[in-house]
Amino acid sequence: MYRRSLIGAAASAALLPAVGRAQSFPSKQLRLIVGFAAGGGGDIVARVLGAELTKSGGYSVLVDNKPGAGGNIATREALRAPSDGHAVLFANVGMLAVNPYAMKDVGYDPTTDIAPVCLAVDFSNVLVVHPSVPAKTLGEYLALAKRPEGIQYGSSGVGGAGHLAGELLKARSGTNMIHVPFRGGGPAMNDLVAGHVPSLIASAPTATPLMREGRIRALAVTGAKRSPFDPDIPTIAEQGFPGYAATNWYAVVVSSKVPPETVAALNAILTKALKSPEVQAAYAQQGMETIASTQAEAAAHIARETEIWKKVIADAGIRLE
Structure with missing residues (x-):
């Protein structure tokens, strides 16, 4: 009996670091990195969400615009940040499903370097x-x-x-x-x-x-x-162009080095804010549909979009410089 108790205690102790990390997250300011200048779609999405996180969750939030190179500068910035989950990237279809396949060298591989947190919004251009x-x-x-x-x-x-x-x-x-x-x-x-x-x-x-x-x-x-x-x-x-379709969306992603329990905690925090009636109304006023997906749904959506746009890029011979 005593030995079983020791084994149980040891097993529980092994779980403490992961549980502790999830419960204490976030432990500092959240940095929402946007790949485009202030006033654009990604910036609006991030600022509406950031304001709700501060209002309802009491979190300290910084929206950090890093424009240039079709969002690649922001992506590389997010991947260079400490892998503690406090730096998150608002990534659009171009950054995750287009640039890596239509540009010579973007400096990252979305299939191995990035972990999806959730889909935030979807909309037409x-x-x-x-x-x-x-x-x-x-x-x-x-x-x-x-x-x-x-x-x-x-x-x-x-x-x-x-x-x-x-x-x-x-x-x-x-x-x-x-x-x-x-x-x-x-x-x-x-x-x-x-x-x-x-x-x-x-x-x-x-x-x-x-x-x-x-x-x-x-x-x-x-x-x-x-x-x-x-x-x-x-x-x-x-x-006059049957079959034509090109929508935009914003996903929240982090470095794949961020611990899984921290990614799960981020998903819970962000989707709760995205489901706020005030946030959904603000996005609808801008012509956007709020998604607030699970991690698995975000990953599946990004994978589907990647296959679609890889084929378009290859068939049309599109090269972006």
Whole structure:
């Protein structure tokens, strides 16, 4: 009996470090790393969530913008951080499912270096133009793009969902759409509103408020179906390109070196905040659907998206530099 008690006590003691780590997490400020400049979709997602974490959980939160290289700079920054789970990355489709397969060397492998925590939101991008552009439909826009000089379209950066959606439309339509990369959706939208770039493929959070104010004109959404938040905007697919679909999403991920029990604790903390009615209402106002997934669901979604976009990249011969 005494020996069994000793064995039981030893087994319990072996579990204490892992349990202790999970219960004491977070033990310092949470750093939410965003790969694009302030004002873009990822920045809005992170700031809404960060505010809820502070309000309801009492956590200290820093939103840290690290724009550049289509989000690769932010990804490498997150992977260099201490592997204690306090540095988390808001990663979009480009950072996890596109850049590693369309760029020469991104400096990380999402299949081995990254651990998914949860999916946060999902949304379509939208093709918008400055009011001075003489196009009120996608067909009229593509007619302008067929001219020898083509038409410029901006995006939040090389390899982002907007860029890839534009390249897919360019390949399907055979037009001269000229990509103009920015260091985030916010700067790109500022230049569109100012008339410095005629069109933009923007995230819903960046475009929706200005669309509703009438300061920019929406021509099409990139998803497979119309957005429930803006149902009057037709899809690209229904305007002559059946099967076209290019959505964006943001997942929260960490380094694969972060202990599994810490990743699980992060999932619990973040999904609780994401399920807050205030957070979901704030995202819906920006044209986004809140997901708040499990770790397994996030991993499966990223894997599916990776296979889809790897094939698109290979079939279209897309190379991003």
